[in-house]
Amino acid sequence: MNFGKRTAEAEAKSIVARALELGILHIDTANAYGDGISESIVGDALRGKRDGVTIATKCGFGRIAGKPEGLSKARIREAIDGSLSRLGTDHVDVYYLHVPDHDTPIDDTLDGVAELLEQKKILAWGVSNYAAWQVLEMIQKADARKMARPVIAQQLYNVLLRQLDIEYFAFARRYDMHTTVYNPLAGGLLSGKHARDGSTQGGSRFDKNRL
Helix, strand or coil: CCCCCCCCHHHHHHHHHHHHHHHCEEEEEEHHHHHHHHHHHHHCCCCCCCCCCEEEECCEEEEECEEECCCCCHHHHHHHEEEEEHCCCEEEEEECCCHHHCCCCHHHHHHHHHHHHHHCCEECEEEEECCCCHHHHHHHHHHHCCCCCCCCEEEECCCCCCCCCCCHHHHHHHCCCCCEEEECHHCCCCHHHHHHHHCCCCCCCCCCCCC
């Protein structure tokens, strides 16, 4: 998510190249990361190397004219075309709804997702930052429409923040929901590079962080 932001383009591309050398064949990004710059860097880094690599990206967390982009059918259509252009591909393997959109009816969102599946611009879809009950609502709505269910959820989880233990993991097992987590090192806090006295390493996520 820091490609093009804290991580310069040349370094980001070398990270992708090294990952491929080591057999890492799945790359996760989002249209909100660096306002699309991250997707462009990933696309450039994968030019000529797309075969065998799965790509996941997201929509719904970006901003347009200072306002949340949301998850309307119209916005999903526009967002995927922008992502595919930046990534230099005709499809993504997984498309996440990045955050819940409380202002858009779920059916409108699912209209957009169903269209992308039909057009094969996305091969599967998932959600991110959704509570268990919200994921279940999506599953039930998808089943009622006889469309593909969300197959994966990306959630915040680490040794300090274990709220998923309360009910989410039981839900995911019950409904066969694949789960991937982000922030496993708490933004670097658990990486061992920060001192116990509260001082932070220059250039890290916590450097000059007002929180």
